[in-house]
Amino acid sequence: MSRWSYFARRVLLMIPIVFFGTTITFLVLRMGPMDPAAAVIAGAGDTEAYESVRQSLGLDQPLWLQYVEYLRDLFTLQLGYSWVVNRGRPVWELIGVYAPRTIWLGFWAVMLPLFIGLPLGFYAGLNPNTLSDYLASFGGIVWRAMPNFWLAVILVSVLTQSDQLFGFDWESWLVQTQIVTPPELQRLWVPSNFLAAFKAILPAALVLGSASMGNEMRIGRTAVLETVNENYVETARAKGVPRRTIISKHVFRNALIPLVPIITGEAFLLLGGSVLVETVFSINGLGYLFYSATINADLPLVGSLMFFFILLSVGINILQDLLYTLIDPRVGYGGEGA
Amino acid sequence: MAADANATGVDERRSSARQTQSDDVDAAESADDRLLEVENLRTVFHTERETIRAVDGVSFGIEEGETLGLVGESGSGKSVTARSIMGLVDDPGELLPGSSVRFDGRELTDLTEKGYESVRGSGIAMVFQDPLSTLNPVYTVGNQIEEALSLHRGLSGIDATEKAIELLEDVGIPDAARRVSEYPHEFSGGMRQRAVIAMALACDPDVLVCDEPTTALDVTIQAQILELLSDLQAEHGLSILFITHDMGVIAEVADRVAVMYAGEIVEQAPVVELYENPRHPYTRGLLRSIPSTQQGAERLETIAGEVPTPNKAATDCRFAPRCPEAFDACEEVHPVPVPVEEGAEDHTAACLLYPEDEPRKAAVDRHAAAGDEDSPESAGSTGGDSR
Amino acid sequence: MSAVDYPVDEDEQTLLERIQDEPGPALKLLAVVVPLFAVEFGAVASLVMSLPWSAVGSALPGFLQGLAGALAGVGDALANLPTLLSRSVIDNSGYQLPSGEWVGTTLGLSPAVAWLLRVLLVYAYGFAWMAVGWWVYLVYRDNYRYADWAPVDDMVNRFRNHSWGLLGLAIIFAFVVLALFAPALGPTTVEANISDPYLHTVEYFDEEAGSVQEIYVGDANRDSQSRGQGGDNVGPLSYDQFGRFHPFGTLPSGKDLFTFMAAGARVSLFIGVLSLLIAGGIAVTFALATAYYKGLVDLGVVIASDSIQSLPQLLFIMLASFVLSGTWLANLYSGGVVLALLFGFTGWPGLWRAVRGPALQVSEREWIDAAKSFGQRPSVTMRKHMLPYVVGYLLIYASLTLGGVIIGVAGLSFLGLGINAPTPEWGRAVSAGQPYVPTQSWHISLIPGIMVVIVVTGFNALGDGIRDAIDPQSDVGTGQQDESAAAGGGA
């Protein structure tokens, strides 16, 4: 099987996964103990209002038909409307408003570890058993054991008090930003806007990326350590390849292979973790939207958002396979199972 | 592959090898003129508990166009010898002072990593044991050959690719133009080793160090690779250091043989001489352990016991615990390589039984005296060295 | 990869017979274990009784309810037996007279010292059990095991030399003792201090009145609050004005943080262990089945597990626990059971991925084919020949996942979901202390957070230790599962 037909197979496999993931959501929402219509009304409305909600949600139909329509709507990307949180607004519109903040947060939460944690790990791996190696390894271990929400709480407090604590005011540093507020994402191509948006998201992104940073440091270190001892590295030395080329050409690319699933896996974790970080930093993003939709019993919105998340996570999986296929020519060789 | 069955083959090979060498090489038997000269090589590895003396005072030389077989059990220090020559010994390993590796008259042991880079490949190239792990899995075979070509011959682009294809053809890879852009995992074991050899040749070396190049391959392919090596040797005038644990393979490829045991060379002789007239008790044991066709499927006779891992300078014969001919002095005197008998300068053995034609007592004294000369250096370097 | 390569043949004698043949060491062992157990028998009974039996009971059909009621009576009686580690053995509640003298505490010790002594006693007791466990292993290995040597001996030896893994073990030991003996360890109890403060009183010496007064704990708590800058604060290792010692200080509500943390440890451990039993059970069953049958079965489980993993775990649990709120399930153990179920059912894919490789590997061995060829039933083959090999790997990831579950549960309760108040949960303490982090009441958020970091690091270290013990050559390829396992859904 060639690399690309393997890749195609992986992509095909995503279809049943979206299908089953959506089915699980349906089971929880429609067959669970909670009546979505009643939840939307929250006891406030009368029977008439209740009936009309039931009807417009299609709850008066037999379950199998509900299921078919549910799937049909989602798979044709008709995500419906919010019923409680932002009554009557189309879900797509809400996503349009909330998603950019989460994407901005998630983007930096992936990039910061990639550009800080990974180089540190690689550096530690190339200089094993030195002081900086020990620091990086130990830091990585502790860093990844820290709960994001806790780190966020601490960071918010420290930054709001930075003036008293360190005699340096974070909020007015470089550009005026607030700590506990959603970032302004208008006209990012203007450098000052970009800087402000970046600075506003930086603490949250650092927190959200903290676990990844620790992981990438650790795994990067091990991967480099193991690759350096591979025979082909010795072979490259034996044919006179200079050290720099050995490291940049022969070590790094191979060391990246085990890191691909780590990095994409983390991108996926960010989806779930964003709830807490967004709550602490008051970033009105998708995680926060999902959270408030849940506690306000806006189940139609919750279902649609969940479908959106499933699509995102499947997308990340496809990206992972694509990266794999690009980096590692052995992919799909030797009949590795699905 | 019986020892005596091979003897004739060895004879032919040897004489043909002789023909390729000009007569003046024979005349200049003086050590310094040989292409690669290893002298008193000591490579140690520091572990937390002790210092392992993986190679402990090895000396040999290889002439132009000659194949020296280095043979020994695993753990005897063969591979470390090869890596020491290539300058590939890293922390926690090191070459002890006094070790010398001269290539083309140039001392290599004082070179920096940077300096070594110019010798590796173009001067001395290496072929490793496991062809799969030797090739970087994420680059095409062609890419890895071209890397060597651009480093040592300044070729790049189409020129490099063409040369790479040519090299692949030279090592007998069919359909080379297509295979040059394939990845190592798409090659079979034998083809991979051919590709590795092509990669080594791409550097245009004078000396080829082959570390168990056929061990990972099955017998028929093994024979093909050996044939390929000897063809290439004739074609390019290569000198080869051929390392193996397999006495049968050595018989086919080597002009001279050095037998290693526990970090030392215990016997060194021209191949025919060694097979017909092995002197060191260890060599005799090794030769008996070759599966013999005459005896059919009879069980191999192996030498009982294991190769010790030395961690201090020897004060005895390291083979003594396993040696069938050991006597009292073997526990007290460390043997050094000496001619096996008067006048047999090209056949040496490190055993107290030799020189055979001297009285035993005199021979032992001779070893003891040679050992004492050596000892200040060797004793001094072990005492405080174990961290 | 030669962890459990050679399943030992059926022993000729059963273990019982071998003990009968040579009863000496076993009797000696028993002579220690029985008293050790006896002194705490009452506590075990009360632990059993503290499970949410009433909820179970009410779900039972009528005639069983009577039986359950009778059992509960017996259980309660047993639970009231005096025990070595009960709070009254070393009592730390009392009041201080102006002379500095303590009244009511054991031997008149100061509450801090009395509390510390009790903590030490509890940990000594816990340690004794650990030592006994080690001893049991030795006795079994040396006296009663059929085989002189088993692969597990090597693993144990490797683990004993793995200082990082041992550190993890020590941390987890401390954590488990904290959870198990929570009622005895706190300077006060959850009932008296946190859940029913107006049903309990404390005595203190009122300087103004010049006499000993009694006050509701709830009222006393109002004067022992920690509210940061300018406000009241009872920091770590200090007394409040009622002579109550607070090792970790108090919460903003004036409740004792240590008692809260100890009870919270119990909740975390309960959810972690139960969810892992569920996830591990599913994962191992699937891993064995997929390795045995391969093909379509494997593909089916791949799709099922990928589907579950395509749902962001934390968000899905949030949703499902909301949907389940209001059902009887949600009231079990203040919502702990629901969380455990949800973490279990969403967590198995990770564990399954981790043990699938080893299971596949062992399924390629000759003895599996041999077992198949003489017609062994698949379930027996899987259990006898494949399971032992897989269990070790499961332990590694179980340890890592446990840390993740603890973070996840804390994250949910930080948001006010998951565990219902007033049942303590670490995340809620972080949340309660959030406004006070930069003030003198920093301890409220900081201590629980640091505890999470330590415990999670402990589980990670333990997992690393087990991995190196089982499979010294393990490589970076196993990294992926580790890292996401330990992440707790990104909380």
Ligand code: SF4
């Ligand atoms: S020196 Fe003695 S022990 Fe060593 S090989 Fe010769 S005879 Fe045997």
